[in-house]
Amino acid sequence: MRRSSTHTTSTTTTTTVSHRPHVVAHADVRPCGIAHALSDHRAVVARAASSSGATEDAGSSSSAPAAAGGFGKTAALGAMFGLWYFFNIFFNIYNKQVLKVFRFPVSCTELQFVVGSCLALFVWATGIHKRPKLTRSQLMTILPLACVHTLGNLLTNVSLGKVAVSFTHTIKAMEPFFSVALSSIFLGESSPLPVLLTLVPIVGGVALASATEASFNWAGFGAAMGSNLTFQSRNVLSKKFMTGSKGEKLDNINLFSVITMMSAVLLLPVALFTEGFQFAPAKITAMGLDPKFILSRALFAGICFHSYQQVSYMILQRVSPVTHSIGNCVKRVVVIVSSVVVFQTPVSLLNGVGTAIALSGVFAYSQVKRLTGKKKA
16 A cells, blocks of 8 residues: 555544443332333544554554543442442441331331432532423323332331341342232233243242241231332333333433432321321430431431432443343342341351342342343344
């Protein structure tokens, strides 16, 4: 190839690549679990030069920034996963510390919704995240989601107040079972045999852990199972909402924020009617408790609750649903282990084996879902 001695002309071509949408693949005390399609459009710029010398220069000069950018994104994603686990661990610890002595789960749940609503309003007011424009029809469609979201979080807190944190999260490993069952009933989705087989160790592991759990009681067990049912019902309703709604599409962060605010409004009269206002320092002192300890831990639990949900959605926008699901499985292991260490929870050999089997089943479920998804594609 001859090199031009006069001048070199460079042409820049821009190509837009449309990536497949991400959907929420799980439900947690998390929000982690609202199913919603997110479209992510990124531009990839390719530079071509008419001379081979110019091409070599462009390639050598762009490789270093590209590598640095890739490392930066990986480091940022790793930090997000760390924050996700950090906030979730401390939410469970602070929440359990309060519910163990301050037996007002409705009031504690309401406070968490109020704190989350304040944080969401702050994010919108400062422009950190764009405030959505909602129609009346959208609000009416979201209302059922808010109802089951409210009930799911309330039942989770009831369970945490009755049994050990590790046991509550072991029971919540049953979420895939409820997801498959409810999707079949309400959406008409049939799961392939390999997916159904992964439910066997999940159910068996939870059964073994329950039979050998030192803190077992039916109220705590039933509340945790009820939270599984309500959270997975929320996910099914979310799918129907996202496919049938009209108007501005909500991303997961805004949808979770709106649901949190609606939940705070829905639960407030219930909390006042069933438990009254229990966060007055004089009332807490009359119970023989330290107001500073109870109020600070309850406030921190609310902050951690909303924060880990938001970070969860930020991660979901950057990774595949299967990767997010695996991360959530690891998060549950971390929460169980940390709670056992902090609260010195007695764990028998069979109890530990049952928990391990259930969590292994959850991991297998996410992997099989990934493989069956590839076959369909």
